[in-house]
Amino acid sequence: xxxxxxxxxxxxxxxxxxxxxxxxxxxxxxxxxxxxxxxxxxxxxxxxxxxxxxxxxxxxxxxxxxxxxxxxxxxxxxxxxxxxxxxxxxxxxxxxxxxxxxxxxxxxxxxxxxxxxxxxxxxxxxxxxxxxxxxxxxxxxxxxxxxxxxxxxxxxxxxxxxxxxxxxxxxxxxxxxxxxxxxxxxxxxxxxxxxxxxxxxxxxxxxxxxxxxxxxxxxxxxxxxxxxxxxxxxxxxxxxxxxxxxxxxxxxxxxxxxxxxxxxxxxxxxxxxxxxxxxxxxxxxxxxxxxxxxxxxxxxxxxxxxxxxxxxxxxxxxxxxxxxxxxxxxxxxxxxxxxxxxxxxxxxxxxxxxx
Ligand SMILES: Cc1ncc(COP(=O)(O)O)c(C=O)c1O
Numbered sequence: 001x002x003x004x005x006x007x008x009x010x011x012x013x014x015x016x017x018x019x020x021x022x023x024x025x026x027x028x029x030x031x032x033x034x035x036x037x038x039x040x041x042x043x044x045x046x047x048x049x050x051x052x053x054x055x056x057x058x059x060x061x062x063x064x065x066x067x068x069x070x071x072x073x074x075x076x077x078x079x080x081x082x083x084x085x086x087x088x089x090x091x092x093x094x095x096x097x098x099x100x101x102x103x104x105x106x107x108x109x110x111x112x113x114x115x116x117x118x119x120x121x122x123x124x125x126x127x128x129x130x131x132x133x134x135x136x137x138x139x140x141x142x143x144x145x146x147x148x149x150x151x152x153x154x155x156x157x158x159x160x161x162x163x164x165x166x167x168x169x170x171x172x173x174x175x176x177x178x179x180x181x182x183x184x185x186x187x188x189x190x191x192x193x194x195x196x197x198x199x200x201x202x203x204x205x206x207x208x209x210x211x212x213x214x215x216x217x218x219x220x221x222x223x224x225x226x227x228x229x230x231x232x233x234x235x236x237x238x239x240x241x242x243x244x245x246x247x248x249x250x251x252x253x254x255x256x257x258x259x260x261x262x263x264x265x266x267x268x269x270x271x272x273x274x275x276x277x278x279x280x281x282x283x284x285x286x287x288x289x290x291x292x293x294x295x296x297x298x299x300x301x302x303x304x305x306x307x308x309x310x311x312x313x314x315x316x317x318x319x320x321x322x323x324x325x326x327x328x329x330x331x332x333x334x335x336x337x338x339x340x341x342x343x344x345x346x347x348x349x350x351x352x353x354x355x
Contacts, residue, residue, distance in 0.1 A: 018038055019036075034324075035343060037324065038339075040339075044344075045226055047264065049265070052264070054257045058257065069263050070254075071085045077266055080206050084209060084236050084238065085234055085235070087254050088233050092118050094245070095190070097235075098122070098188055103126045103154050105126070112139070112140040114332055114333075117331065123155065139167030142173055149181065156187050158188065161197070164329055164332055166301055167301070192233075195272060216236070217237070219236070279342050282342045309336060319355070322354050324351055
């Protein structure tokens with residue numbers, strides 16, 4: 001057998017939320033009776049406009065896809081230069097591109113203790129060292145992350161809001177941090193849940209890439225736009241940075257149907273708003289119900305709530321048996337916590353009653 005390089009041999013693969021089909025096979029439950037609150041997907045499904053656009057585009061799948069329409073639509077929607085956008089096969093693909101562009105064996109990447117798992121995987125897969133900085137209140141400790149910078153640091157990963165803990169950092173703190181980081185270090189600001197923030201709480205972080213060309217913003221169509229199964233994510237970065245990422249990017253990473261659907265989803269801001277409003281309403285209702293039950297929960301800024309239970313693995317298994325899939329967090333070293341995606345009102349009711 002060929003021998004893998006040492007950092008791949010010791011890599012623990014990403015653990016996704018359990019798919020509905022797996023639970024059907026495991027416990028013989030009916031797919032229709034299963035509630036999946038495990039992967040922070042949009043419970044409203046995809047935008048109907050995205051579905052119709054894909055149907056029409058089906059007749060062109062014999063041709064290689066072109067991303068230009070999506071790049072143009074994103075640039076216009078975000079008010080940035082087209083040359084600033086890099087489209088990937090989900091935002092995970094972008095995170096991987098960043099690691100391959102900026103990290104080499106022996107380099108260091110700084111990551112917060114409970115930050116999204118992909119950062120460590122992406123860095124390790126290119127032989128870089130992960131410098132894990134202890135969390136503060138389950139979120140990023142920016143002062144400690146700054147103090148961890150060495151001459152080997154090449155990338156700093158930040159998720160805001162963070163997954164799986166749902167925490168959020170004020171933009172003033174974040175910008176202050178960015179100002180202090182040496183300009184040759186890539187600061188990755190992963191905003192997969194950006195669109196779930198109240199518009200009044202949002203800052204147009206995409207504008208930061210002009211003032212701070214070492215900042216890369218990463219966003220996705222998997223969450224509020226409901227296209228997780230299609231795999232579309234993107235980076236917003238200074239044109240010189242985008243040009244580098246595009247050198248590493250494989251040709252045609254996002255498939256033709258996904259690109260067309262993403263353009264339609266972006267146009268369907270009414271759907272995005274409905275998704276936002278449902279999430280806000282149900283998150284507030286779930287938070288209140290959990291408080292009433294005396295369940296400890298972390299502050300939640302995305303489309304999920306992270307709660308403490310006595311035994312995460314046992315609670316996860318008993319919920320599974322009742323047809324409810326949530327996310328256990330032992331792989332994040334949080335064995336007494338579960339992450340629960342905000343679903344439709346009836347799905348959330350089922351979860352609350354069963355818990
Ligand atoms: C913080 C964060 N970043 C990135 C991703 C990756 O999303 P995708 O590859 O579907 O765009 C996720 C998915 O859950 C996430 O929570």
